Amino acid sequence: MNIQLAVDDWLVHDQSTKEIESKLTTGLILVEYLSGGVSIGEVAEHLKKTIEETLKWLGSKGVNSTRLMSENMEAIARDNMINQLNERGIKFPIKE
DSSP states (O other): OOOOOOOOOOHTTOOOHHHHHHHHHHHHHHHHHHTSOOOHHHHHHHHHHHHHHHHHHHHHHHHSSOOOHHHHHHHHHHHHHHHHHHHTTTOOSSSO
């Protein structure tokens, strides 16, 4: 897809079109990853990197690679944990 954008001069001074395109692509990847629009696997595939390399790349961009799960995913993870504890004969919540 070819899109034309207007970018303020102060953001792009002394940069080539190629550099600006690269930064815009990186920014969109980061925004989509952080908003849950793309998975770590999709980012890795686009960058032609392994998951480990992609996690390091994200870290180099200041992105914590341990995203928060959605409420639905948190509930599923909690239910799975409780089921695993129950299977081991441990009641949840654990009382000390």
